[in-house]
Amino acid sequence: MSEIIEQAEIDLIKTSVNEIVNSIPPDVMLVAASKTRTAEEVQAAIDAGIKIIGYNYVQEAEKIFQIIGNQVQWHLIGHLQKNKVKKAVKIFNMIETIDSVELAEKVDKECRLNNKIMPVLIEINSGEESNKTGVFPEDVDRLIFQIKDLPNIRIKGLMTMGPRFGDPENSRPYFKTTKKVFDRFKDQNIPNVEMRYLSMGMSNSYPIAIKEGANIVRIGTKLFGTRCKI
Numbered sequence: 001m002s003e004i005i006e007q008a009e010i011d012l013i014k015t016s017v018n019e020i021v022n023s024i025p026p027d028v029m030l031v032a033a034s035k036t037r038t039a040e041e042v043q044a045a046i047d048a049g050i051k052i053i054g055y056n057y058v059q060e061a062e063k064i065f066q067i068i069g070n071q072v073q074w075h076l077i078g079h080l081q082k083n084k085v086k087k088a089v090k091i092f093n094m095i096e097t098i099d100s101v102e103l104a105e106k107v108d109k110e111c112r113l114n115n116k117i118m119p120v121l122i123e124i125n126s127g128e129e130s131n132k133t134g135v136f137p138e139d140v141d142r143l144i145f146q147i148k149d150l151p152n153i154r155i156k157g158l159m160t161m162g163p164r165f166g167d168p169e170n171s172r173p174y175f176k177t178t179k180k181v182f183d184r185f186k187d188q189n190i191p192n193v194e195m196r197y198l199s200m201g202m203s204n205s206y207p208i209a210i211k212e213g214a215n216i217v218r219i220g221t222k223l224f225g226t227r228c229k230i
């Protein structure tokens with residue numbers, strides 16, 4: 001009986017992956033936000049064509065990494081604690097959530113020890129919410145100028161969450177704010193600052209995020225189904 005349920009669930013994940021992949025432009029990268037999912041669920045998504053998986057917590061990623069390994073690219077999409085940098089550098093191919101000089105320096109140093117260059121995105125707190133991570137839009141310039149010449153990280157763009165809304169239309173202004181910062185840096189053509197990736201949009205908001213310029217979307221619920229609270 002449970003095998004039948006599992007197979008039905010795996011089929012659902014495959015259908016969802018196909019639907020989303022077919023509904024987004026080919027130049028938009030899809031990150032499967034995989035927090036709380038089992039390795040079987042994540043593998044089903046990979047079998048259906050997922051190329052990048054995103055994790056919020058290093059410890060959870062580490063567990064799944066032991067099973068899934070390098071079949072896919074790994075993006076860190078949650079806040080990185082400084083005491084987890086060592087492990088994060090070993091697992092992830094991109095860190096989307098750099099928001100302080102200290103964190104950038106720590107990642108840079110750890111990458112140097114591991115002979116790695118880490119592509120990073122700057123996380124923007126586009127809603128300027130005091131309880132959220134990310135750097136405020138008005139503080140981005142200072143952060144970027146302080147970290148851009150670190151030898152073992154490469155700034156590749158921006159990421160934002162924005163405030164959570166029931167109606168995704170309410171997210172649009174925060175996506176616009178982030179895109180403005182993205183374009184401003186792009187136009188400046190600063191050495192060591194490449195504005196290539198703009199990561200924004202989740203299950204309910206990704207179509208709007210793409211219209212506002214996102215080329216990375218991070219989707220969980222719409223791929224895997226509703227999360228159980230853990």
Ligand SMILES: *Cc1c(COP(=O)(O)O)cnc(C)c1O
Pocket residue numbers: 033035056077078161201202203204218219220221222
């Ligand atoms: C969980 C999560 C997502 C995906 O959210 P869904 O609403 O489940 O699609 C995207 N980005 C981050 C940073 C997340 O933590």
